[in-house]
Amino acid sequence: MSSEKPRRATLPPVQENMDKLEKAINEGNFYGAQQMYKSISARYVSAQRYSEALDLLHSGACLQLKHGQVTCGAELAVLFVETLVKGKIPYDEDILDGVRKIYKVFPQIPVLSNLADDDDVQELTEALRAAKTRLEGCSSFLRAAIKWSAEFGAVRNGDPQLHTMLAEYINSESPELDMARVSYHFVRGNNPKKFASTLVNFMSKCYPGEDDVAIARAVLMYLSMGNLRDANYLMDELKRQVTSQELDFPQSDLIQFISFLLLTLERDALRLFNMLRVNYKSSIDREPAFNELLDDIAEKLYGVQRRNPLQGMFGDLFKLESFGPLTDPGRWFHCAFGLDFLIVDGIYYRITLWNPATREFSILPECNQNIPPKVENCVHILGFGLDPISNDYKVIYIRTYVDRKKKNRGRHHAIYRLSTDSWRVLEEEDVLFFKDLRISPNYNNACVNGVYYYWQVSKLFHSGLLDYGVLTFHLGTEVFQLIRSPISGRGKLLALHDGRISIWDSERIESERSTEFWVSNDEEHWTKLLKIDPLLKVERMFGFWKNSKLFVESENGQLLLYDLDTKEFSDVGIEASEAGNLDVNTYEESLVAVSRE
Numbered sequence: 001m002s003s004e005k006p007r008r009a010t011l012p013p014v015q016e017n018m019d020k021l022e023k024a025i026n027e028g029n030f031y032g033a034q035q036m037y038k039s040i041s042a043r044y045v046s047a048q049r050y051s052e053a054l055d056l057l058h059s060g061a062c063l064q065l066k067h068g069q070v071t072c073g074a075e076l077a078v079l080f081v082e083t084l085v086k087g088k089i090p091y092d093e094d095i096l097d098g099v100r101k102i103y104k105v106f107p108q109i110p111v112l113s114n115l116a117d118d119d120d121v122q123e124l125t126e127a128l129r130a131a132k133t134r135l136e137g138c139s140s141f142l143r144a145a146i147k148w149s150a151e152f153g154a155v156r157n158g159d160p161q162l163h164t165m166l167a168e169y170i171n172s173e174s175p176e177l178d179m180a181r182v183s184y185h186f187v188r189g190n191n192p193k194k195f196a197s198t199l200v201n202f203m204s205k206c207y208p209g210e211d212d213v214a215i216a217r218a219v220l221m222y223l224s225m226g227n228l229r230d231a232n233y234l235m236d237e238l239k240r241q242v243t244s245q246e247l248d249f250p251q252s253d254l255i256q257f258i259s260f261l262l263l264t265l266e267r268d269a270l271r272l273f274n275m276l277r278v279n280y281k282s283s284i285d286r287e288p289a290f291n292e293l294l295d296d297i298a299e300k301l302y303g304v305q306r307r308n309p310l311q312g313m314f315g316d317l318f319k320l321e322s323f324g325p326l327t328d329p330g331r332w333f334h335c336a337f338g339l340d341f342l343i344v345d346g347i348y349y350r351i352t353l354w355n356p357a358t359r360e361f362s363i364l365p366e367c368n369q370n371i372p373p374k375v376e377n378c379v380h381i382l383g384f385g386l387d388p389i390s391n392d393y394k395v396i397y398i399r400t401y402v403d404r405k406k407k408n409r410g411r412h413h414a415i416y417r418l419s420t421d422s423w424r425v426l427e428e429e430d431v432l433f434f435k436d437l438r439i440s441p442n443y444n445n446a447c448v449n450g451v452y453y454y455w456q457v458s459k460l461f462h463s464g465l466l467d468y469g470v471l472t473f474h475l476g477t478e479v480f481q482l483i484r485s486p487i488s489g490r491g492k493l494l495a496l497h498d499g500r501i502s503i504w505d506s507e508r509i510e511s512e513r514s515t516e517f518w519v520s521n522d523e524e525h526w527t528k529l530l531k532i533d534p535l536l537k538v539e540r541m542f543g544f545w546k547n548s549k550l551f552v553e554s555e556n557g558q559l560l561l562y563d564l565d566t567k568e569f570s571d572v573g574i575e576a577s578e579a580g581n582l583d584v585n586t587y588e589e590s591l592v593a594v595s596r597e
Contacts, residue, residue, distance in 0.1 A: 011043060014052035018059050025063045034064070034072045041079065050087030057083060058098055065105040070130075074137025077102050081144040084152070091153030096161065099145050103165050106138045108172055125402070131175045138173070142166040157188045164189030171198055179214050180289070187221040192230045196237035204247065212250040213287055216258050224296035228265055235262065254283040270302045288486035288526055292516075351382070351395065353418070355592065367397060367414045367423040383454065385447035389476035393418040393592075396452060396473050415478060446493040448501050450475045453493050470503075486518045486526040494543045504543055515541045535562065542584040551584045559584070 017040050024033040037060040044053035057080040065073030080102065089095060109131070142165055146158035157163070167185035171177065179202060186195040199218060203211040215238065222231035235258070242249045249255075257280040264272050277284065277294060284290045298304040354361040383396035395416035402410075413426040446453050454471040470493070472481045487505040494502045496519065503526070505516040517530040532541065535552065541562075542551040548564040557576035560569045576582045 011047055011049065011052075014044065014049075014055050018056060021056075021060060022063055025060075025067060030064065030067065030069045030072055033060070034069075034075070037076055038079065041083070045083055045086060048087075050083060050089065053083050054080060054087075054089075054098075058102065061102050062105050065102070065107070068107065070107060070134050070137050073102075073106070074141055077137075077141040078144055081141065081148050084148050089152065091149050091159070096149075096159060099142075099162065100165070103138070103142065103169075106141075106169070107134055108169070109134070128175050131173060135170065135173050138169050139166060142169070160188060160190035164191045164194065167198075168194070177202075180217060183214070183218050183221055187218065187225060187227070187230070192222075192234050193237055196234055196241055199234075199238060200241045200245065200247070203242075203250070212252045212254045215250065216254050216290065217287065217293075219258050219262070220290060220293040220297070223261075223265065224293045224300065226300045228262075228301075232262055235259075252283070253280060254286065256280075257283055265297075265301060268302075270298075270304070273298065273302065288484070288518075288528075292528055292531075351397065351416075353384075353395075360593065364395065364416060365421065365423065367412075367416070367425070369414075369423070369425045371401065371412055372410070381454065383445060383447070383452040383473060385452050385475050386450065387475040388450040390419075394475050397423075446495045446501060447475075448495045449499050451501075453501050470501075486528070487516070492542060502543075504541060532564075538562070540582075542582075553582045557582060 017036075021033045021036055021040075024036070037056065041053045041056050041060075044050070044056065057076050061073050061076035061080055063073075064076060081099075083089075084095065142162055146162045146166070149159040149162060150156060163185040167182050167189055170185070171182045182198065183195075186192075186198070189195070195218065199214055202214055206214070215235075218234060219231045222228075222234065239249055257276060260276055261273070264276060284294070295304075351364045352361050353364065381398040385394065386392075387394050395418075397412075397414045397416065399412050400410070401412065414423045415426070416423050452473045452475060454473070469482045469485050472483060473479075474481070485503070487503065492504040494504065496502055501520045503518045505518065515530075515532040516528055517532075518526045518528050520526055535541075537555045538560075539553045539555045539557075542553070544550045545561055549561045550564065551572075552560050552562045552569075553576075554560055559572040559574040559576075559582055561572060562569050574582070
C-alpha cells in the first residue's frame with residue numbers, strides 16, 4: 001500500500017500473526033485477540049511498516065465483526081483508518097475497496113421492525129443498546145474514513161461512496177431516525193436515485209406535514225452545495241417513484257416554493273429569488289434550517305455576501321462577569337449548573353446542594369413517594385434555579401425507572417423547595433405533557449430568568465421519527481413547556497448576560513465539525529448569529545470567554561482558547577483523559593446559604 005523501510009528482524013511476516021490471531025478468534029478468545037491486534041499493529045506502525053499494519057487491522061476488524069463483536073471490530077476499523085492517516089497513505093480505489101469490505105461486515109439489523117411486537121422491557125432495552133453500539137461503531141469508522149479521504153486525495157467533502165454508505169447505515173440501523181442527518185450524507189454521496197427511494201419510503205411512514213419538509217430539506221441541501229443538477233434529478237425521480245408505487249406526492253405551499261425555486265435558479269434572477277423568499281416566508285419558517293440553506297444558495301449561486309455577525313451588537317453580547325470550567329468530581333455522575341450553586345446526583349442516588357464559594361453543602365431528603373419497591377433507576381435528570389416569584393430556590397428531579405416485575409417503565413417527577421426542605425411529587429394529571437417525550441440525560445442545561453431549559457428533548461412519533469425540542473420549566477408557576485429547537489443534533493445550552501438562552505450546535509456537521517450559534521428571541525423563535533467554519537484539529541466548541549475568544553476542545557482532549565480575530569490558540573492548562581470528556585459551563589459566585597439551619 002505504500003513504500004516500506006527495511007524490516008526489522010524482530011517483527012515476523014504479518015501473515016504469521018494474522019493466522020495466529022484468526023485461530024484465537026475462532027476459538028472464542030475475542031478479548032485476548034483484540035489486545036494482540038492492537039499491540040502488534042502498533043509495533044508495525046512504529047517500524048513504519050504501514051502496509052502490514054493495515055493488513056493486520058483489516059483482517060482483525062472483519063473477523064471480529066463477522067463473529068458479532070461489534071465494539072472490538074469497530075475499534076480495529078477506526079485504527080485501520082488512523083493508520084492510513086499516520087502513514088499518509090494516499091486515497092485510491094484499492095484502499096477504498098478495503099474500507100468497503102469492512103463496512104459490509106457490520107451487522108445490519110433494522111431495530112424498529114424487530115421491536116414492533118416486543119413487550120419485554122429488558123429485551124427492548126438491550127436491543128436499543130445493541131443498535132446504538134452498531135450505529136456509533138460504524139458511524140465512527142465511516143466518519144474517520146471520510147475525513148481521511150478528504151485529506152489524502154478525494155474531493156473536498158470526502159469520497160461520495162463513503163457518504164452514501166454512512167447515509168444508508170444510519171437510515172437502516174438508527175432506532176431514532178434523523179432524516180436531516182441521513183440527508184446530509186446523501187447529498188454528499190453519489191446516488192440520488194437511492195436517496196429518492198429512501199425519501200419515498202420515509203413518506204409512506206411519516207405523519208402528514210413531515211413529508212414535504214423532508215423533500216424540501218433534501219433539495220435545499222443539494223442547492224446549498226451548488227448542485228442544481230442532482231436537486232432537479234431528485235425531484236424528478238421522487239415523482240417517478242411515487243407514481244410507480246401509486247402514492248400521492250405532497251401538495252403544499254412548501255413544495256410549490258421548491259418547484260418555483262428550481263425554475264428560478266436555472267437563470268440569473270436574484271430579484272425573483274428574493275421575491276420567492278418573501279412570498280413563501282411562512283412555509284420556509286416551518287424549518288429553522290431552511291433560511292440558513294437559502295443564504296448558502298444565494299452566496300453560492302448568486303454571489304451574495306453575508307454580513308459579518310461579529311460586528312455591531314454581537315461584540316457586547318457575551319460580556320459575562322464570570323465564565324469558566326468547573327471540574328466534576330469522580331464520584332458524581334450528574335451536575336446541574338445553576339446561577340448560584342450546583343446540584344450533584346451521587347452514586348447512592350442522593351442529591352446534594354453545594355455552594356463552591358462558601359464550601360457549604362447539604363444533602364437533600366430522599367424522594368421515593370409513588371415509586372414501586374425494587375425498581376431499577378435508569379435515567380436521572382436534574383434542574384436547579386431561583387423562583388423569581390417566591391425568591392426560593394427549587395430543584396426539579398425527573399427520573400425514569402424500570403419495574404422488572406411488571407415489565408414496564410415509569411417516570412417520576414418531583415419539585416424540591418429550599419425554604420421548606422421538602423419535595424412535592426407531581427401527580428399524573430400534572431405530567432400528561434410528558435407522555436410522548438423522551439428526555440436525554442444530557443447535562444448541557446441552563447437556567448435564565450426563572451426558567452430552566454433542558455437539552456435535549458424529543459417527541460417520538462409512531463413512525464419512529466423524532467421531533468427535537470427544548471423542555472422548559474417555569475420555576476414560578478411550576479409549569480413545563482416544550483419549545484422547538486433550531487437544530488436536530490447535539491448542542492449546548494448557555495445563558496447570556498442579557499437574559500436570553502443560546503444554543504451552540506458544535507456537532508451537527510459530523511465529519512467537518514462546523515459550529516452554529518443560535519439565540520432565542522422568545523419561546524418560539526431563534527436567530528442564528530454566527531456560523532464558524534471547521535477548525536483543524538478541533539473536536540468541539542463550547543462558548544465565548546471574553547470578546548472574540550471562545551473555548552474549544554482539541555482532538556486530543558485539551559481545553560484551548562481560540563481567538564476569532566487573530567486565529568490563534570492558547571492553552572488553558574486543562575486536559576481530559578480522552579477527547580469528548582471536557583465541558584465548560586457558566587458559574588456566578590454567590591454567598592447564599594445552602595443549609596436552612
